[in-house]
Amino acid sequence: MTDRFADKLLTWYDQHGRHDLPWHHDRNAYRVWVSEIMLQQTQVATVIPYFEAFMARFPTVHDLAGAPVDDVLSHWSGLGYYARARNLHKAAKQVVEEFGGKFPQDPEALESLTGIGRSTAAAIVAQAFGKRAAILDGNVKRVLARYHAVPGWPGQTAVLKRLWEHAEAHTPEERVTDYTQAIMDLGATVCTRSRPDCEACPVKSGCQAHARGETALYPGSRPKKAKPEKTTWMVILEDSDGRILLERRPPSGIWGGLWSLPELDPAFGPEELSEACEQQLGMNCGDPELISGFRHTFSHYHLHIQPVRLPVTGNTTVSDSDRLCWLHRDEALALGLPAPIRSLLTEPEQAALL
DNA sequence: GAGCCGTGGAC
DNA sequence: TGTCCAAGGCT
Numbered sequence: 001m002t003d004r005f006a007d008k009l010l011t012w013y014d015q016h017g018r019h020d021l022p023w024h025h026d027r028n029a030y031r032v033w034v035s036e037i038m039l040q041q042t043q044v045a046t047v048i049p050y051f052e053a054f055m056a057r058f059p060t061v062h063d064l065a066g067a068p069v070d071d072v073l074s075h076w077s078g079l080g081y082y083a084r085a086r087n088l089h090k091a092a093k094q095v096v097e098e099f100g101g102k103f104p105q106d107p108e109a110l111e112s113l114t115g116i117g118r119s120t121a122a123a124i125v126a127q128a129f130g131k132r133a134a135i136l137d138g139n140v141k142r143v144l145a146r147y148h149a150v151p152g153w154p155g156q157t158a159v160l161k162r163l164w165e166h167a168e169a170h171t172p173e174e175r176v177t178d179y180t181q182a183i184m185d186l187g188a189t190v191c192t193r194s195r196p197d198c199e200a201c202p203v204k205s206g207c208q209a210h211a212r213g214e215t216a217l218y219p220g221s222r223p224k225k226a227k228p229e230k231t232t233w234m235v236i237l238e239d240s241d242g243r244i245l246l247e248r249r250p251p252s253g254i255w256g257g258l259w260s261l262p263e264l265d266p267a268f269g270p271e272e273l274s275e276a277c278e279q280q281l282g283m284n285c286g287d288p289e290l291i292s293g294f295r296h297t298f299s300h301y302h303l304h305i306q307p308v309r310l311p312v313t314g315n316t317t318v319s320d321s322d323r324l325c326w327l328h329r330d331e332a333l334a335l336g337l338p339a340p341i342r343s344l345l346t347e348p349e350q351a352a353l354l
Numbered sequence: 355g356a357g358c359c360g361t362g363g364a365c
Numbered sequence: 366t367g368t369c370c371a372a373g374g375c376t
Binding site for chain 1: 368369370371373374375
């Protein structure tokens, strides 16, 4: 049912919305899907160049399904949340094998694809197929929490449930594609997290938070928790030809599946690194040289990265070529390394300041 | 339900 | 400089 909220929003959208984002061109389910996955927990400006490059390399779901996963991961390098890339690749195969290369149009079937949950399924249904489906991303949560003065942190199930109910109630039958884009645009450009521009808001008159002068109270903030501190060694092994030893990380965990510098257990002391290196990497090394370390903050913990150079004294033959490889710096960077490791190899002074 | 998974922008 | 968190989903 179309209510006044949707009408006002659509009128505003016609004049002030974002109508020319890359995934709005040549719109199809594949392009919408890839954009939605990239946009999870990631801002539009960050996604745009990745989306363009990804589409140039993988124009169709068949191109993606047939590509090596390493190729997909290297195009994801720097975007973060690399499980998204592995799931995207897996889901592309699912679309080809289980759905004949055509995306299903109902949310339930879409949610059977790896990496697509309730919100992303709804976004694809509305954006690609023009069918009615309510979305609830970070922007919509903020808009609705303020409009209805919904207290509490949206991470709580009860709060989330109320927001979904409001989202469903406001979603119109007509112009669903524009409406979903409109409410996200309002959240991104007007109803922003800090200092919202309420005077420019088309639904100001009905907004309970604005009426109370309490927009800053909504949505409620996440409970604070201390981040644990962790430490690790990052090994820079360089042979006489200037090649660096890289190690593929395990499929799960931080930077899962990415190539990176070999990591040694922090339980090893500096004098034990040569021996650890021989055990773990099969390389004979001389005395370690410590480089200035730096701290990198993740969502859930702080990681002290301590780089260490270890001169290779023996031969540089690798025993496990699927896990280990020697590459020059530019070749390594083309693989797609984790961002802090990339900075460490390109600008060691900058990395130390992180 | 709660923890985990990245990076960069905004403040 | 540190904190928060953004077009969430999986385990």
